[in-house]
Amino acid sequence: MNCEKCEALIGDLLDGALNSRDELTLNSHLEECLNCASVRTDLDSILSFCRANRGQYSALPNDKALWLRIRNVIEASNADEPSREAVARPKSFLSSWMSRSWELSLPQLSASLAAIVLVVSLVTFVGLRRWDRNGPVVNPTGVGLRATNLNDRVWQQQQVINYWNQRIELNKARWNPTMRETFDRNMKVIDEQVSQSLNDLNLNPHDEVSEQMLNEALNDKLSLLKEFSDL
Amino acid sequence: MSTSFLTRRHKHHRCLFSILAIIAVVSFSGTTGIRAQQRLSKRYPTGKNVRIELKNISGTITVESWNRDEIKLTATMESPSAHIVPRQIDQTLLVDVMADNRGRGDVGDVNFVLQVPVNSSVDLETRRGQINVSNIRATSVRAHVSSEGDIELSNITASQVIAQNTIGNIYFEGEFSRGGTYELKSNKGDITVRIPGDSAFRLIATSAKKISLGQFWNDRFKALSDGRRYIGDVGDGRSSVSVTTYSGTITFMRK
Numbered sequence: 195m196n197c198e199k200c201e202a203l204i205g206d207l208l209d210g211a212l213n214s215r216d217e218l219t220l221n222s223h224l225e226e227c228l229n230c231a232s233v234r235t236d237l238d239s240i241l242s243f244c245r246a247n248r249g250q251y252s253a254l255p256n257d258k259a260l261w262l263r264i265r266n267v268i269e270a271s272n273a274d275e276p277s278r279e280a281v282a283r284p285k286s287f288l289s290s291w292m293s294r295s296w297e298l299s300l301p302q303l304s305a306s307l308a309a310i311v312l313v314v315s316l317v318t319f320v321g322l323r324r325w326d327r328n329g330p331v332v333n334p335t336g337v338g339l340r341a342t343n344l345n346d347r348v349w350q351q352q353q354v355i356n357y358w359n360q361r362i363e364l365n366k367a368r369w370n371p372t373m374r375e376t377f378d379r380n381m382k383v384i385d386e387q388v389s390q391s392l393n394d395l396n397l398n399p400h401d402e403v404s405e406q407m408l409n410e411a412l413n414d415k416l417s418l419l420k421e422f423s424d425l
Numbered sequence: 426m427s428t429s430f431l432t433r434r435h436k437h438h439r440c441l442f443s444i445l446a447i448i449a450v451v452s453f454s455g456t457t458g459i460r461a462q463q464r465l466s467k468r469y470p471t472g473k474n475v476r477i478e479l480k481n482i483s484g485t486i487t488v489e490s491w492n493r494d495e496i497k498l499t500a501t502m503e504s505p506s507a508h509i510v511p512r513q514i515d516q517t518l519l520v521d522v523m524a525d526n527r528g529r530g531d532v533g534d535v536n537f538v539l540q541v542p543v544n545s546s547v548d549l550e551t552r553r554g555q556i557n558v559s560n561i562r563a564t565s566v567r568a569h570v571s572s573e574g575d576i577e578l579s580n581i582t583a584s585q586v587i588a589q590n591t592i593g594n595i596y597f598e599g600e601f602s603r604g605g606t607y608e609l610k611s612n613k614g615d616i617t618v619r620i621p622g623d624s625a626f627r628l629i630a631t632s633a634k635k636i637s638l639g640q641f642w643n644d645r646f647k648a649l650s651d652g653r654r655y656i657g658d659v660g661d662g663r664s665s666v667s668v669t670t671y672s673g674t675i676t677f678m679r680k
Contacts, residue, residue, distance in 0.1 A: 370531045373483065376553050380572040380591045383613045387671050390633075403631065403650035407671060414612060418591065421552060421571040424523060425482065 195223045200230045204237055344395065344405070351412045358419035369425060377422055384418065387411040465500040469513050474544045476517040480524070481551040484534035490543040490560040497540040503533035546583075555593075575614075590614060594673075598680065601626050601664040613672040622679045625660025629667045635674040 200223050206212045207220055224231045298306065366374060391408035394401060471494055479486060484503075491497075496518050500509050508526050512519045526532045534554070541547070546563040549556050556568040557577045565585040568576045573592035581599035584606070588595050591612045598619040601607060607626075609616050622640065630636050631654045638646070638655065646657030668675050 368530060370533070373531075373553070376572050380612075383592055383672070387612060390671075401650055403654045407631075407633075410669075411612070411671070414591065418571055425552065 195219050197227060197230055200227065201233055204234050208238055208241055355416060355419060358416065358423055361423045362419055365423060365425060373425065380418060384411055384415045388415065463502040463505050465509055467498050467511060469496040469518055470494065471496055471542065472516055473542050474516060475542055476546045477539060477541060478517065478548045479520045479537060479550065481522045481535055481537065481554065482532065483552055484536040484554045486537045486549050486551060486554065487557045488539045488541060488547050488549065490545065491540045494542055499538040501536045507532040507535055509535065601666065603663045605664040607664065607666045610669045611673055614670060615673040616668055616670050617676045617678065618668065619678045619680050625662060626664045626666045627658050627662035628655065630655045630675050631669045632673065632675045633671055637674065637676045639677050640679055641677045
């Protein structure tokens with residue numbers, strides 16, 4: 195007899211429900227196995243305690259019938275087990291993989307993260323290469339693309355400038371008239387510079403100097419707004 | 426017309442005159458109070474190599490060297506409400522008018538004169554007003570005017586010089602150190618550079634108006650964008666110089 199079977203029968207042994215042959219076999223195992231003997235001792239003491247304190251709770255009207263019902267339920271669930279396994283078997287590899295409980299050691303976790311980073315980097319790199327290769331194919335001259343980028347950049351910068359403009363408008367009332375005039379005059383100079391650079395770029399979209407002037411003018415405008423917003 | 430009526434009227438006139446006189450006196454004293462300038466003068470003992478960091482809102486900043494191991498700061502404040510608390514940390518003197526007067530409203534012009542040891546690095550900022558720096562031999566000189574104000578840097582020897590304004594002229598007179606960087610930029614103003622004839626530097630000069638390199642011109646200069654930008658080396662190009670003005674002229678002169 196093995197320990198598993200023995201533990202299953204210990205309850206029946208203590209209840210006196212075993213036949214003589216099973217009782218003999220079980221007792222001979224309990225003499226040899228200290229673990230199972232310990233289980234029997236524990237269960238015996240629990241049952242003794244329950245018997246000793248029986249009067250302290252209301253006795254069940256028909257405990258034999260109750261135990262019978264419980265046993266039936268357990269047997270019925272055991273009978274359903276193979277059919278449930280049969281239902282679970284067709285589960286896909288992915289779902290079984292996902293439902294699996296993952297317990298990773300630190301090196302395993304690090305290795306997994308490194309692998310993810312590597313894969314993402316590779317995908318990004320390949321994607322960018324493809325993007326670069328395809329870009330000029332879509333627009334061989336690149337002028338439209340460049341103009342779009344430029345307009346996008348100006349638009350983005352303009353959004354930031356609008357934010358700082360709002361802040362300036364809130365604070366402007368506190369400035370003295372000289373400071374207000376100075377600010378307006380300087381802003382006008384930069385705005386003229388922006389529009390001049392945009393005009394130059396419309397005439398010659400490849401002019402790097404005009405492009406740089408435009409960028410710097412927009413940056414200067416932003417700096418001026420930021421610096422005056424502190425006042 | 427009865428005598429009592431005349432007497433009463435006379436009394437009324439006297440009373441009105443007194444009130445007007447009081448108002449006039451109060452107004453006058455108030456005006457003089459606002460117009461009265463305050464002056465702050467302090468001395469700070471230092472070593473030979475110092476650093477000045479000054480952030481002003483409005484007014485002129487003048488920095489000049491003298492033969493003493495100390496800094497003398499003189500500030501003239503247009504408004505009596507202006508508050509200035511210079512701080513000395515080791516060899517650095519910090520003055521931040523903006524921070525010292527936050528929440529105090531308009532503090533008007535504050536004009537600074539700083540006398541410093543000759544080996545002083547200076548970092549000067551103002552929202553508006555002129556900046557003058559003269560006779561300085563330092564690691565770096567920075568003069569930044571957010572809006573308008575001329576910048577004049579005379580007799581400067583520094584390995585890094587940055588001068589920038591939006592409206593106003595920039596004048597640099599000094600020497601370019603080997604390996605140094607020099608950046609002069611104005612949105613609307615003329616820039617003049619006066620340096621020794623044997624100066625060696627790599628130049629990027631950008632102006633929508635006119636670029637005059639004088640005797641520093643040579644065939645190695647390359648013109649870009651219809652002559653709006655010149656790039657080239659003078660001598661062995663050992664220092665890096667960038668001069669930019671969008672609506673002004675650039676002039677290089679021999680010292």
